Amino acid sequence: MSIKSVDNTTPNAIQQRHLIQSPGKNFFTDFKAAYARYELPSTTASESSVSDPQNQTPSVAGIADVMGLTFSEMAAVRGTSTQDQNAYAAILNRAYSQGGMDDPVAFLNSLTKEEQGVVQRAHLLVDPVEPSTMSKEGAYNLLLPDGYQVDFNHDGIQEVGAGKNITFPPLDAPEQVKQAWLTATKDMAEGDMMTYQLKMHFMLYGVDINDQTGKALAPTDQIDSYRDGVDKFLAWLEYAKASIPAEQYARDKAFFSDMKRLLI
Structure with missing residues (x-):
């Protein structure tokens, strides 16, 4: 009656509260x-x-x-x-x-x-x-x-x-995406994890304008959508590096690089 594990990755207490x-x-x-x-x-x-x-x-x-x-x-x-x-x-x-x-x-x-x-x-x-x-x-x-x-x-x-x-991952996300998410966020504070939930959501759905929600930019039940999204975010990080605080750039670079590795 609850999410106890995703493949071989067991969610910690913080992750458990956010998984659906x-x-x-x-x-x-x-x-x-x-x-x-x-x-x-x-x-x-x-x-x-x-x-x-x-x-x-x-x-x-x-x-x-x-x-x-x-x-x-x-x-x-x-x-x-x-x-x-x-x-x-x-x-x-x-x-x-x-x-x-x-x-x-x-x-x-x-x-x-x-x-x-x-x-x-x-x-x-x-x-x-x-x-x-x-x-x-x-x-x-x-x-x-x-x-x-x-x-x-x-x-x-x-x-x-x-x-x-x-929330992230979406309800229809592939199991490998769920496992990658649990692995990449296992040592995060809850606030940081929620921040990356938002970043990943915007990566998939774009930014809502005037509270108008829409469909995903790519199929959320296919792993290639996540791979492509992570690649695009990493490319954007390099493009915007000069205008991003160094600590934020380092955190985002580490997280999305980790997701890229886990989604291979």
């Missing part, structure tokens, strides 16, 4: 099965508590089997309460079991204000959930646990609620 993947064809079935197993102890708790006075409802650690490692780690970072984690899992199970993902905007609109508050806190949204302000993609991503998102219009930007997130 599309929910596969078995995602919803697997989630519902895991949730059913997670619910089982609570339904029998009253019967077993006599012989086991320590018997309690499932712990936060157990919910990682349902929601995934990334969700559990982000819940710890955000300080999401156990109650909200359990309530959010129950909301997702309803959405997946009752056809809510066919029209996620309508499903979110059907939730009570209290339940919408759970979704808001689970994603650490600044503003309350207002389904009328979001697209299908934005609503859909609110109903996926951390680590999973969709990009219906393939613009490299994931709408989450009414907001937008830029």
Whole structure:
């Protein structure tokens, strides 16, 4: 239920928080099965508590089997309460079991204000959930646990609620690109890694003007697109070297040279 490794490269804690993947064809079935197993102890708790006075409802650690490692780690970072984690899992199970993902905007609109508050806190949204302000993609991503998102219009930007997130690698990036990214950023501070996420995004999609997003400059599911982009960025670095601070030039040169080597 989470990205645990890419080929032979295991993401560190910082990388894990930023990696996303599309929910596969078995995602919803697997989630519902895991949730059913997670619910089982609570339904029998009253019967077993006599012989086991320590018997309690499932712990936060157990919910990682349902929601995934990334969700559990982000819940710890955000300080999401156990109650909200359990309530959010129950909301997702309803959405997946009752056809809510066919029209996620309508499903979110059907939730009570209290339940919408759970979704808001689970994603650490600044503003309350207002389904009328979001697209299908934005609503859909609110109903996926951390680590999973969709990009219906393939613009490299994931709408989450009414907001937008830029991530790298793209959801359809080849496995070698994902491995190269993990290797090149494994020792980076989170802020530096996010900076290079933006640089790589702009390399693939260009710079948005007037908040107008578009398609990728080259197919994001083909490794040659990344190879060509890295080559062009390295060429631009040499062209603009005189106007770039020496430290920035050295950092960018080292990073993109590393990516070039890893993408061969």
